[in-house]
Every structure is written in structure tokens, then in C-alpha cells.
Amino acid sequence: MPDSASQSASDPASRSASDSASHSASGSARPVSRRTFLHRTGAGAALLAGGVLAGGTAAAAPPARRAAAAAGIAPGDLDPLALLRKMLAFDTQNHGEGGVTRPHAEMLKAVWDSAGVRSEIIPTPKKDNVHLIARIEGTTAAAPLLLLGHSDVVPVERAKWSVDPFAGIVKGGEIYGRGALDMKGANAAFVSALLRHLNEGGRFERDIIVLTDCDEEAGPHGSRWLAEHHWDKIDAGMVLTEGGWFLAQKDRRTPMLITVTRQDKVYFNLDITAGGTATHSSKPNPDSAIATLSRAVAHLDGWLAPVTLTPVTREYFTALAEATSDGAFRKAVKLMLAARSRPALERAAALVVKRSSYPWLHRALLRTTHAFVIEDAGYKENVIPSTATVRINCRGVPGGQRPRDFLADVRGRLKDRDVTVTLAGNPGESEEDALKRLDETFAKPPSSIDSPLYEAISGAAAGTYPDAVFAPALFEAGTSLAPWTSRGVPGYGVYPYVLDNDQLIGMHGNDERITVEALKQGTEFMYRLFDRFRTR
Known part of the structure; x- marks a missing residue:
């Protein structure tokens, strides 16, 4: 992936000579700074990996x-x-x-x-x-x-x-x-x-x-x-x-x-627990905690939380539509951004994910996600256990669906499944205290784009990837x-x-x-x- 930015203007030897020339012409005891010179000339900084440009030698490098x-x-x-x-x-x-x-x-x-x-x-x-x-x-x-x-x-x-x-x-x-x-x-x-x-x-x-x-x-x-x-x-x-x-x-x-x-998305965990009768494994029964939990997991696995577009994600998908060379994908993204009803938004978002070359990433940026990560059930092969639990790791979109609303939605969807759904908070933390903490994280604004670091990131992107969108x-x-x-x-x-x-x-x-x-x-x-x- 070649870098098409100009190298000659950022040659350190040329830069040093130019700085010296500026110093001599002005008669000042203080040379023009490197940053001032580069900004005046619009020069980049495309040095070769070793720090010595082609045609130069180590001996020619500045002291x-x-x-x-x-x-x-x-x-x-x-x-x-x-x-x-x-x-x-x-x-x-x-x-x-x-x-x-x-x-x-x-x-x-x-x-x-x-x-x-x-x-x-x-x-x-x-x-x-x-x-x-x-x-x-x-x-x-x-x-x-x-x-x-x-x-x-x-x-x-x-x-x-x-x-x-x-x-x-x-x-x-x-x-x-x-x-x-x-x-x-x-x-x-x-x-x-x-x-x-x-x-x-x-x-x-x-x-x-x-x-x-x-x-x-x-x-x-x-x-x-x-x-x-x-x-x-x-x-x-x-x-x-x-x-x-x-x-x-x-x-x-x-x-x-x-x-x-x-x-960042808002991080939280839910635990889904099923109960049943503990007994000898030689006598299988319909009251199986593992089977009950499995049915609840399968039910929840087929569900996606509602799509949310916030100012941050809307700006991202707008840039994505501009950046892609895939016409069908671009059309899908623009349909999603223009959607004015919930059904239209959900249909267009599904099409975006289907057309995307990064489907899992783009599905995750559109909604609160839930992933089944740890399952805990049983302790001996000849015992049917009385409980089974699965940990679900969730990531909410700040400014989108609140974690407390997602929790209520999950509980509503599993209310007839003979399971309990709990929010896994910090040790000693009540559920309401955990939800309040998540509310604060959810409401925290994104970092400002008015900073020297953001400006530097943007400039580096333009110089290194001139044909890409930032x-x-x-x-x-x-x-x-x-x-x-x-x-x-x-x-x-x-x-x-x-x-x-x-x-x-x-x-x-x-x-x-x-x-x-x-x-x-x-x-x-x-x-x-x-x-x-x-x-x-």
C-alpha cells in the first residue's frame, strides 16, 4: 500500500538547510521552528523507515x-x-x-x-x-x-x-x-x-x-x-x-x-438462571435446569435490540457511504440514514449489515448487543443439577437504548421461560445502584474533536491515506x-x-x-x- 504523499519537502537535510536560510535572511538569533517551516510550506513528513533518505548517508545526517x-x-x-x-x-x-x-x-x-x-x-x-x-x-x-x-x-x-x-x-x-x-x-x-x-x-x-x-x-x-x-x-x-x-x-x-x-459503548453483564429438580442422572425428568436455560438462550439468540442512530454513529455511517466503492452498499447506508419510521429503519439496517464487508462490526454499531459468553451448570456426571446460569455480555450505545431499558426488554421477552434475569453489578452493589452508575456512563458525552490530538490524527490520516475518508x-x-x-x-x-x-x-x-x-x-x-x- 504505497504512500503517495510527497517526500522531498520533508527531507530533514533540506529542512535543516531551509531553516538555516530563514535564520540567515532574518538575522534573528532564533531559527524558524520545524513546525512553523512545515506549516508554511505545507510539507509532510514522509521519512523512510530508517530515518535516512534514499541517496543520503548516515554521515550526511544532522548532528x-x-x-x-x-x-x-x-x-x-x-x-x-x-x-x-x-x-x-x-x-x-x-x-x-x-x-x-x-x-x-x-x-x-x-x-x-x-x-x-x-x-x-x-x-x-x-x-x-x-x-x-x-x-x-x-x-x-x-x-x-x-x-x-x-x-x-x-x-x-x-x-x-x-x-x-x-x-x-x-x-x-x-x-x-x-x-x-x-x-x-x-x-x-x-x-x-x-x-x-x-x-x-x-x-x-x-x-x-x-x-x-x-x-x-x-x-x-x-x-x-x-x-x-x-x-x-x-x-x-x-x-x-x-x-x-x-x-x-x-x-x-x-x-x-x-x-x-x-x-466507547457501555459495558454491562446480565445473568440468566434456570432452576430445576436435582436428582440422579439415571432418571431424566422434564424439570431440567439446563434444558430450560437452553430454550431461553435459543429464544433470546434470535432477537436483536432496536436500531439506534446517534449523532456519533450517524456521522460514521455518513462517512462510510461516502467512502465505499460498493454502490449497493452505499445505497443501503443512505436508505438507513434517510429512514423516517421504525420499520423502515430496521429494514434498511438489516440491508446494511447484509451488504457490508464488515457485517459483525456494523451490526454492533447500530444497537445494544448481547453475547453469550460463559455457561455454568452441573458438577458431576451422575447428577442432574438444580441450577444453570449463562452470563451475557452487553454493550449499549451511549445516547441510544439505556441499559435499564434493555434489561426490562430482556426480562419481558423471557417472562414465560421459567428463568430469572439479573444485572451483574459490582460486589455489594444493588441493582438500582448499578443501573444509576450505568446511566451516568450512558450519558457521558463523546470526547471533543476540538483538540490538538484530534487535529493531529486527522492530519496524519490525510497524509498517510490520501484516498480514504476520515x-x-x-x-x-x-x-x-x-x-x-x-x-x-x-x-x-x-x-x-x-x-x-x-x-x-x-x-x-x-x-x-x-x-x-x-x-x-x-x-x-x-x-x-x-x-x-x-x-x-
């Missing part, structure tokens, strides 16, 4: 870059693929109570040390489950930019992988591994792009904090715990983490839509942004690589992977994003 390189930044750390393979080699599986992240953090700390960047490992009460914080010092007192990337990953079903999930294997142009997409791939792009700037002797207008946290995939010591105990180390003015998808056209490779998420979006999943957004700090999300639907489905699944070329182009995107904050 600042030579000095940074002498600090010991390993060439492999400037290569996002090599860095990602390092990250994937660490088994940081989180089964629900946190993972072992210290070895991964120590490796990454060594990378920062080699670049001359101050970093610190923050232990949590759980052994070897740690956070890593690196801080690149800026030139002003502007509020820091924080990059939030988690080191833990969900567990793997090794027997269902075609490769070792912790070997970082490349085949068919794709890099496989648990976390390749979510989110060690994004971390590799973030870090490699920053190291390229440092390798050039770059300075930033504000501190850049890189937090590699733990317990994002569940556990008590994640970003909330860190914010409670070490807020001074992660206090920032804007935050970037995982989220927005970079989608391809129907050919599965041409960039179509580049999104940045500014809001848009803000809703994230169908969740992130660790709450400690910042709850304080009014804008938070955004990107997975900086173009994905097809099969790769998207691999998230938290088997054979998780991204393409090597998409990772490289995504790192270029991140390089351009950080370039907006450089002072030289």
Missing part, C-alpha cells in the same frame, strides 16, 4: 540525529515488525485476574533506556503484574500527550491456532500472534514511530507519556488502580489508545475509511480511558493498520494477525501524527 543514534537505539526497535515480534514473544495472557507482564515491561524499558528516555516500572499488589511508564520530555509546559497501550492479552486456545501464538511468525505477508492486533501491534507502531523521531534528534512541544498498562483485559490493578495511586505520573491533557478501525474496500486491501473513536466513530468495545475521560480529558482510539474482516474477527479469537505492510503503513501514520507535535 542531532547522529547524537541520538549514538545513544544506542537498536535498528530493530525502529522497525515495527521486529519490535512487535519481540513483544509477541512474551506470554502475557490474562485469565481474568491479571497476567505476568514484568518480563515484557523490562524488555520495553530497555528499549526506552537505549533511546535515553526516562522510564519506570510500577509494581501492583499482584506479583509480576506491572505497569510501565516512559516520559519523553517536551520543550514547553503544555499539558502532556499520553499514549495508552496495554501489555496483557486474552488467553489462547493453542490447539486451534495454526501457529505458535507466542512466536511472532510471519507467513503469507501477515504477522501472527496473540496481541498482534489487540494491542501489541498498535504499541509497536506507537513506540517505533516515536523512536524514529528521537533517532532524528527530534524534540516535542510537550511531554509525551507512554503508558504500557496491565489488567486491561480484566483484573483489579488496571488504569483505574494506577490513577488512584499514581495520578501524578499519568496526568495528561489528551490521551490516545486503541479503538478506531482502518477499514478496506471490498477488495480487502485498499484503504477505505480511517476512523478515530471518541466514545471520520470520528463509536468504539463497539471498551478501553481503559475512563480515569482520564471522567476528569474531562479528551480520549481517542485508533488501531493504526488497515484490516479486512477476517483479521478483525481474529481479535480475541484464533490466528490473530495483521499484515506486515499495514503495520508499516500504520507506523508511518503514527510518525506523521507525532510530527504535528515536534518543535524541531
Whole structure:
């Protein structure tokens, strides 16, 4: 996926010469800043991966870059693929109570040390489950930019992988591994792009904090715990983490839509429980808790919550209609956006999902979703159990159907199924208290698009993917942004690589992977994003 943006105007040697010329012409003792020069000329920042342009040599590089390189930044750390393979080699599986992240953090700390960047490992009460914080010092007192990337990953079903999930294997142009997409791939792009700037002797207008946290995939010591105990180390003015998808056209490779998420869906769980008579398994009876539960699950599985279009999702689907080259899909999206009645909206939304190259994603963005995730029944093969429970993970659209209304809807649909439906709140929390908490999350507005970080994301998208459409979006999943957004700090999300639907489905699944070329182009995107904050 070639980058068609101009490179010649961003040649660091040419830039240095131009800055010097401006300095000499003005007679000022203060040279024109890099940012001022680039903005005046409209130049981009398309450097080659190694930081030295074609036709140049290391000896011709500016002194600042030579000095940074002498600090010991390993060439492999400037290569996002090599860095990602390092990250994937660490088994940081989180089964629900946190993972072992210290070895991964120590490796990454060594990378920062080699670049001359101050970093610190923050232990949590759980052994070897740690956070890593690196801080690149800026030139002003502007509020820091924080990059939030988690080191833990969900567990793997090794027997269902075609490769070792912790070997970082490349085949068919794709890099496989648990976390390749979510989110060690994004971390590799973030870090490699920053190291390229440092390798050039770059300075930033504000501190850049890189937090590699733990317990994002569940556990008590994640970003909330860190914010409670070490807020001074992660206090920032804007935050970037995982989220927005970079989608391809129907050919599965041409960039179509580049999104940045500014809001997460509302996360909550329901438990459906059935009761029955416990007895010896030699005497099956019609009063089976498992059978009763199964019938209720089958009934609910065939139902979809009502479609909701909010200002955030309406803007997303409007951009999608503009971006797609598929005429039939575009027509379906426009029909949905123009619908004026509930039946028309539901029919058009079903057609959108049917025509979409990313059907599961687009179905999830349109409504509250419910997924059957954990079933608990029985304890011995010769005993028919008296209870059976299934956990349903739900994700609500902020500004759409309230969680309390979704709960009432589910209860109404199962009222004749001999089951109980309960909201799984926090320990010791009443149902009403849990619903009030969810009401607050539901009502929280999306992050503002009036910020230097949003502007930088937009500019990087235009420069890296000039033929794609850029848009803000809703994230169908969740992130660790709450400690910042709850304080009014804008938070955004990107997975900086173009994905097809099969790769998207691999998230938290088997054979998780991204393409090597998409990772490289995504790192270029991140390089351009950080370039907006450089002072030289």
C-alpha cells in the first residue's frame, strides 16, 4: 500500500538547510521552528523507515540525529515488525485476574533506556503484574500527550491456532500472534514511530507519556488502580489508545475509511438462571435446569435490540457511504440514514449489515448487543443439577437504548421461560445502584474533536491515506480511558493498520494477525501524527 504523499519537502537535510536560510535572511538569533517551516510550506513528513533518505548517508545526517543514534537505539526497535515480534514473544495472557507482564515491561524499558528516555516500572499488589511508564520530555509546559497501550492479552486456545501464538511468525505477508492486533501491534507502531523521531534528534512541544498498562483485559490493578495511586505520573491533557478501525474496500486491501473513536459503548453483564429438580442422572425428568436455560438462550439468540442512530454513529455511517466503492452498499447506508419510521429503519439496517464487508462490526454499531459468553451448570456426571446460569455480555450505545431499558426488554421477552434475569453489578452493589452508575456512563458525552490530538490524527490520516475518508466513530468495545475521560480529558482510539474482516474477527479469537505492510503503513501514520507535535 504505497504512500503517495510527497517526500522531498520533508527531507530533514533540506529542512535543516531551509531553516538555516530563514535564520540567515532574518538575522534573528532564533531559527524558524520545524513546525512553523512545515506549516508554511505545507510539507509532510514522509521519512523512510530508517530515518535516512534514499541517496543520503548516515554521515550526511544532522548532528542531532547522529547524537541520538549514538545513544544506542537498536535498528530493530525502529522497525515495527521486529519490535512487535519481540513483544509477541512474551506470554502475557490474562485469565481474568491479571497476567505476568514484568518480563515484557523490562524488555520495553530497555528499549526506552537505549533511546535515553526516562522510564519506570510500577509494581501492583499482584506479583509480576506491572505497569510501565516512559516520559519523553517536551520543550514547553503544555499539558502532556499520553499514549495508552496495554501489555496483557486474552488467553489462547493453542490447539486451534495454526501457529505458535507466542512466536511472532510471519507467513503469507501477515504477522501472527496473540496481541498482534489487540494491542501489541498498535504499541509497536506507537513506540517505533516515536523512536524514529528521537533517532532524528527530534524534540516535542510537550511531554509525551507512554503508558504500557496491565489488567486491561480484566483484573483489579488496571488504569483505574494506577490513577488512584499514581495520578501524578499519568496526568495528561489528551490521551490516545486503541479503538478506531482502518477499514478496506471490498477488495480487502485498499484503504477505505480511517476512523478515530471518541466514545466507547457501555459495558454491562446480565445473568440468566434456570432452576430445576436435582436428582440422579439415571432418571431424566422434564424439570431440567439446563434444558430450560437452553430454550431461553435459543429464544433470546434470535432477537436483536432496536436500531439506534446517534449523532456519533450517524456521522460514521455518513462517512462510510461516502467512502465505499460498493454502490449497493452505499445505497443501503443512505436508505438507513434517510429512514423516517421504525420499520423502515430496521429494514434498511438489516440491508446494511447484509451488504457490508464488515457485517459483525456494523451490526454492533447500530444497537445494544448481547453475547453469550460463559455457561455454568452441573458438577458431576451422575447428577442432574438444580441450577444453570449463562452470563451475557452487553454493550449499549451511549445516547441510544439505556441499559435499564434493555434489561426490562430482556426480562419481558423471557417472562414465560421459567428463568430469572439479573444485572451483574459490582460486589455489594444493588441493582438500582448499578443501573444509576450505568446511566451516568450512558450519558457521558463523546470526547471533543476540538483538540490538538484530534487535529493531529486527522492530519496524519490525510497524509498517510490520501484516498480514504476520515471520520470520528463509536468504539463497539471498551478501553481503559475512563480515569482520564471522567476528569474531562479528551480520549481517542485508533488501531493504526488497515484490516479486512477476517483479521478483525481474529481479535480475541484464533490466528490473530495483521499484515506486515499495514503495520508499516500504520507506523508511518503514527510518525506523521507525532510530527504535528515536534518543535524541531
